[in-house]
Amino acid sequence: xxxxxxxxxxxxxxxxxxxxxxxxxxxxxxxxxxxxxxxxxxxxxxxxxxxxxxxxxxxxxxxxxxxxxxxxxxxxxxxxxxxxxxxxxxxxxxxxxxxxxxxxxxxxxxxxxxxxxxxxxxxxxxxxxxxxxxxxxxxxxxxxxxxxxxxxxxxxxxxxxxxxxxxxxxxxxxxxxxxxxxxxxxxxxxxxxxxxxxxxxxxxxxxxxxxxxxxxxxxxxxxxxxxxxxxxxxxxxxxxxxxxxxxxxxxxxxxxxxxxxxxxxxxxxxxxxxxxxxxxxxxxxxxxxxxxxxxxxxxxxxxxxxxxxxxxxxxxxxxxxxxxxxxxxxxxx
Numbered sequence: 001x002x003x004x005x006x007x008x009x010x011x012x013x014x015x016x017x018x019x020x021x022x023x024x025x026x027x028x029x030x031x032x033x034x035x036x037x038x039x040x041x042x043x044x045x046x047x048x049x050x051x052x053x054x055x056x057x058x059x060x061x062x063x064x065x066x067x068x069x070x071x072x073x074x075x076x077x078x079x080x081x082x083x084x085x086x087x088x089x090x091x092x093x094x095x096x097x098x099x100x101x102x103x104x105x106x107x108x109x110x111x112x113x114x115x116x117x118x119x120x121x122x123x124x125x126x127x128x129x130x131x132x133x134x135x136x137x138x139x140x141x142x143x144x145x146x147x148x149x150x151x152x153x154x155x156x157x158x159x160x161x162x163x164x165x166x167x168x169x170x171x172x173x174x175x176x177x178x179x180x181x182x183x184x185x186x187x188x189x190x191x192x193x194x195x196x197x198x199x200x201x202x203x204x205x206x207x208x209x210x211x212x213x214x215x216x217x218x219x220x221x222x223x224x225x226x227x228x229x230x231x232x233x234x235x236x237x238x239x240x241x242x243x244x245x246x247x248x249x250x251x252x253x254x255x256x257x258x259x260x261x262x263x264x265x266x267x268x269x270x271x272x273x274x275x276x277x278x279x280x281x282x283x284x285x286x287x288x289x290x291x292x293x294x295x296x297x298x299x300x301x302x303x304x305x306x307x308x309x310x311x312x313x314x315x316x317x318x319x320x321x322x323x324x325x326x327x328x329x330x331x332x333x
Contacts, residue, residue: 053313135193140200148208248311
């Protein structure tokens with residue numbers, strides 16, 4: 001009797017004929033190759049298949065790099081953001097100089113290089129947008145968790161407080177605050193954060209109300225867990241998905257709010273370069289200096305559009321119903 005060939009063990013197992021029952025060993029082998037994926041992995045798989053969201057993400061990364069490298073760009077060009085070139089940067093009539101080889105985006109009404117100022121303006125817009133959003137999300141999450149978890153009188157008081165904040169006109173309140181404190185970067189961030197946290201708190205409060213009576217919360221209470229631990233350790237991870245989605249959509253809103261305040265003279269004071277401040281200065285020259293209005297406005301449009309499109313992609317990625325949108329898409333390894 002001959003010994004079995006060693007290579008026989010390496011041959012692939014033939015597939016059963018149609019209509020034939022699958023052996024239990026093959027069923028176990030197939031089940032062993034199946035790996036469960038967390039909701040975060042599923043969301044990332046959906047997001048990376050969204051081409052619009054990925055292109056928007058690349059644009060956002062490029063804008064961030066431009067903001068970080070603003071001093072390097074200014075050094076390469078040889079123009080500072082506040083350098084005035086009244087001889088070369090203004091026409092004989094005293095008007096802004098159009099785009100040339102020396103000034104690629106033209107100049108403003110003071111003869112300053114508009115390209116350098118647009119690049120430096122991205123730093124202010126991103127700083128205000130990100131910091132005000134982080135402050136608003138932190139305060140909103142804390143208030144929303146507290147209101148939804150405790151309920152009763154605490155919920156009623158905090159809910160009415162949120163309604164009051166949402167009913168205050170943003171521009172009028174900004175005018176009142178800045179008239180007292182004076183325009184500066186810190187005040188701009190705090191004003192925008194104050195009018196943004198209420199929406200985050202309402203979202204978190206609704207999520208908290210829907211899950212505060214679930215089994216794992218009751219189990220944590222029965223084990224003696226404190227209210228703070230239940231809210232921030234047990235419940236908070238389960239409400240992060242809508243918070244992340246709203247955060248990505250809140251950043252462009254904060255950037256537009258900063259541009260609005262700067263346009264009205266209530267944001268970051270000059271000579272600091274801001275897109276809103278440049279648009280304000282262009283209102284008197286847009287008929288004779290189109291570049292003064294177009295380039296800052298285009299930078300603001302591209303930035304907010306990229307964040308909004310990326311936020312839409314993140315929202316669809318965290319929505320389980322969006323699986324049907326990608327059902328026909330090939331699965332990536």
